[in-house]
Each structure stands twice: as C-alpha cells, then as structure tokens.
Amino acid sequence: MLKVDKIIVTSEEGDEILKELSLTIKDGEIVIMFGPNGSGKSTLIKSIMGVSDYKIKEGDILFDGKSLKNLTVSERAKMGIGVMYQQPPEISGVKLYQIAKYLEENDDVIFDYAEKLNLKEFLDRDINVDFSGGEKKRSELFQILLQKPKLLLLDEPESGVDIENISIMGKVLNEFLKKNGSSALIITHTGYILQYISAKRGCVLMNGKLCCSDEPEKIFQDIRKNGYEKCGKCKCEDQ
Ligand code: ADP
Ligand code: MG
Numbered sequence: 001m002l003k004v005d006k007i008i009v010t011s012e013e014g015d016e017i018l019k020e021l022s023l024t025i026k027d028g029e030i031v032i033m034f035g036p037n038g039s040g041k042s043t044l045i046k047s048i049m050g051v052s053d054y055k056i057k058e059g060d061i062l063f064d065g066k067s068l069k070n071l072t073v074s075e076r077a078k079m080g081i082g083v084m085y086q087q088p089p090e091i092s093g094v095k096l097y098q099i100a101k102y103l104e105e106n107d108d109v110i111f112d113y114a115e116k117l118n119l120k121e122f123l124d125r126d127i128n129v130d131f132s133g134g135e136k137k138r139s140e141l142f143q144i145l146l147q148k149p150k151l152l153l154l155d156e157p158e159s160g161v162d163i164e165n166i167s168i169m170g171k172v173l174n175e176f177l178k179k180n181g182s183s184a185l186i187i188t189h190t191g192y193i194l195q196y197i198s199a200k201r202g203c204v205l206m207n208g209k210l211c212c213s214d215e216p217e218k219i220f221q222d223i224r225k226n227g228y229e230k231c232g233k234c235k236c237e238d239q
Contacts, residue, residue, distance in 0.1 A: 001027050001183050002151055007059035009047050017043045017054065019208040025151065028181045030197060032188060032216035035205035036228045041187045042086050044205065045153045049083045050076055063151070082149030084140040086156050091127040096139060099127055103146035110146065116172050117142050118165070133160030141169055145176050152184040158192050170196025191220040204231045
C-alpha cells in the first residue's frame with residue numbers, strides 16, 4: 001500500500017533530514033515507529049502527506065502504486081491518507097461539528113465517536129481553539145476516524161494525554177483499525193499505545209535512517225533498558 005523508496009528529504013536550507021529512507025507498509029499492516037527527538041519522524045509523516053516545505057531530493061513515495069510526489073495534500077487525502085499531527089493546528093471560524101459533518105454525513109456516527117472520545121461538548125467550539133493538549137489529540141483522532149482513511153499516520157497520538165484518555169483513545173483506535181482493516185504508521189515515545197494496538201512490526205528512526213526492525217514490544221523494552229544508543233548499530237535497512 002505504501003512504499004517509501006530511498007527518499008532523501010532536505011529542509012529549505014538544504015540540510016538532509018531523511019537519508020535514503022525506505023519503508024513499506026502492506027494492506028492492513030500496523031507499523032510502530034520509535035526514535036529520539038529530532039531523528040526525522042515528523043518529517044517523514046509530513047513528507048508522505050506533502051504538508052511541508054521539505055523537498056524530496058531523491059527517491060519516491062508510492063501509495064497504491066502511484067507516486068505522491070506531484071500531488072497536493074487534498075489529492076493525497078482523497079486517495080485515503082489521513083494524518084494526526086504532533087502539533088495540531090487551531091482553526092478559528094470552523095466548528096468541530098462542521099468538519100465532522102463534512103467528513104461524515106451520518107450524525108449517528110458523528111455523535112457515537114464524539115461520545116466515545118468525550119468530545120460532545122466540544123462539537124460547537126472552533127476546531128482545537130483553546131483546547132488543552134489532550135483535548136486537541138482527541139479532536140484529531142475524532143476527525144481522522146471520521147475521514148476513514150486507508151492509511152493512518154499518527155504522530156505521537158498519546159503525548160500530552162492523561163492515562164484515562166489514552167485508554168479511551170487506544171480502544172477506539174483499535175476498534176476502528178480492526179473494523180476497517182486500515183493500515184497505520186504510529187509514532188510513539190511513551191509506548192502506552194502498545195497496550196491497545198496489536199502491531200507485529202516496529203522500527204526505529206535514527207538520524208534520518210531506519211534501523212532495528214523487530215516486534216514493537218521488544219524494541220520498546222530494549223530502548224527502556226539501553227536507550228537509543230544501541231539502535232544505531234543495527235543496520236537493517238530497506239524494510
Ligand atoms: P522528530 O519528529 O523525529 O522529533 P523532526 O522530523 O521534527 O524530528 O525533525 C528532524 C530534524 O529536522 C530536526 O533536527 C529538526 O530540527 C530538523 N528540521 C525540521 N524541520 C526543519 C526545517 N524546516 N528547517 C530546518 N531543519 C528542520
Ligand atoms: Mg516529531
């Protein structure tokens with residue numbers, strides 16, 4: 001479904017952030033990504049979605065066999081890619097209910113997700129404006145689930161969310177993935193999400209390159225024990 005093929009991504013100033021990075025995600029596959037701050041995780045997600053000023057200097061990103069390189073963000077969204085951002089934007093003048101209705105006709109579905117994600121009283125507020133960190137994350141999850149993407153890109157979905165709401169989000173997300181058979185790339189620092197999502201493959205992004213492909217739980221335990229230091233020595237590229 002997704003094939004990131006040896007991409008070199010540079011910042012506007014020309015610094016290389018992703019260095020010949022390759023990653024394949026199959027239909028219905030869930031991949032968990034770890035990596036220290038600044039290793040390029042958010043850059044990878046933004047490059048797949050095409051939301052940034054980054055340049056793909058070399059390589060290509062294919063979705064369902066089609067290159068995304070020259071497509072706009074909305075074209076990529078229409079193909080079935082959805083993103084939950086690490087730092088969700090605030091959108092004044094548009095109510096959460098309005099975007100929900102745009103994404104999903106059926107009010108029953110909208111209110112069901114709003115109820116499950118503790119967002120009912122937020123529906124008539126401007127999207128993410130003055131929401132707390134955790135409320136923004138729940139609002140983002142709400143929107144991406146209503147979008148029903150074939151591929152979900154989740155950038156640290158649980159960061160800033162309290163334990164109780166992580167559990168709620170994890171369960172709702174797991175239910176969605178199972179029901180829809182969507183693929184997902186989930187970036188996590190805390191590893192809390194692993195309790196709720198059954199993923200077989202994890203990987204680590206270090207310095208713009210992938211290394212250490214293994215079971216997510218095993219990678220997480222290793223990182224907790226040894227830090228990221230050892231991960232750099234594992235040279236399993238082209239995953
Ligand atoms: P992560 O999500 O893994 O913490 P990011 O993808 O946000 O990391 O950033 C990767 C690296 O690229 C960081 O060192 C960051 O400072 C740098 N970077 C990100 N965006 C830009 C930019 N627009 N210009 C220059 N450097 C950038
Ligand atoms: Mg990031």
